Amino acid sequence: MSPAAAVKVIGAYDSPFSHRAEAALRLKGVPYELVLEDLRNKSDLLLTHNPIHKKVPVLLHGDRAVCESLLIVEYVDEAFDGPALLPADPHDRAMARFWARFIEDKCSKPFWLAMWTDGEAQKGYMKEIKESFALLEAQLEGKKFFGGDTIGLVDLAACGFARWLGVCEEITGVSLVTEEELPRLKRWAVEYAADEKVGACLPDRALLLEHFSAKKEMFAAMAKSMLPK
Structure with a gap:
């Protein structure tokens, strides 16, 4: 092709x-x-x-x-030609894939359920996602982005924590990422959204807030349906 x-x-x-x-x-x-x-x-x-x-x-x-x-x-x-999104070194490439899958498999569901459930179920998912966030925080030590100085696969995998997380926090009143607990992840989210190229295709925060607010009840029902029976 x-x-x-x-x-x-x-x-x-x-x-x-x-x-x-x-x-x-x-x-x-x-x-x-x-x-x-x-x-x-x-x-x-x-x-x-x-x-x-x-x-x-x-x-x-x-x-x-x-x-x-x-x-x-x-x-x-x-x-396509252009800046690499995955590392050239085989080990680094494998690790990038590992952390991208970690975000997909270990963070996405507990993040959503911590946001949109309540009671004991919510407490359990908040504990789970904060433990996963702590592992991601460690991966950012001494680095601007997960892959170093430029945005790569892991940053794209984590993009929901750069714009969507803050919107959900504002709507639900649930706080998952704070400057005190996760300063690197908090800084990473700002750096990611500020990048000219990826920022150009991030949804406008105010519009996303309005859009998600209108779906609040639907999201809560969806989260409830995902809980173990």
């Missing part, structure tokens, strides 16, 4: 997973078209190119489709 083939991202405005795909393309300097999806009325385009999970994002590169946000980041890194 020629790198010059047309590139599109099927995404959603409020999705950190869609942001990962867009940010990867912007960091590599790849022009693309964003096709916003109505997830309540999924398009034939989405269902055709992601018939298994029926979720965003989907990267369309010519006649090829790539699904799942972290796989899209790796595809973009390998398919």
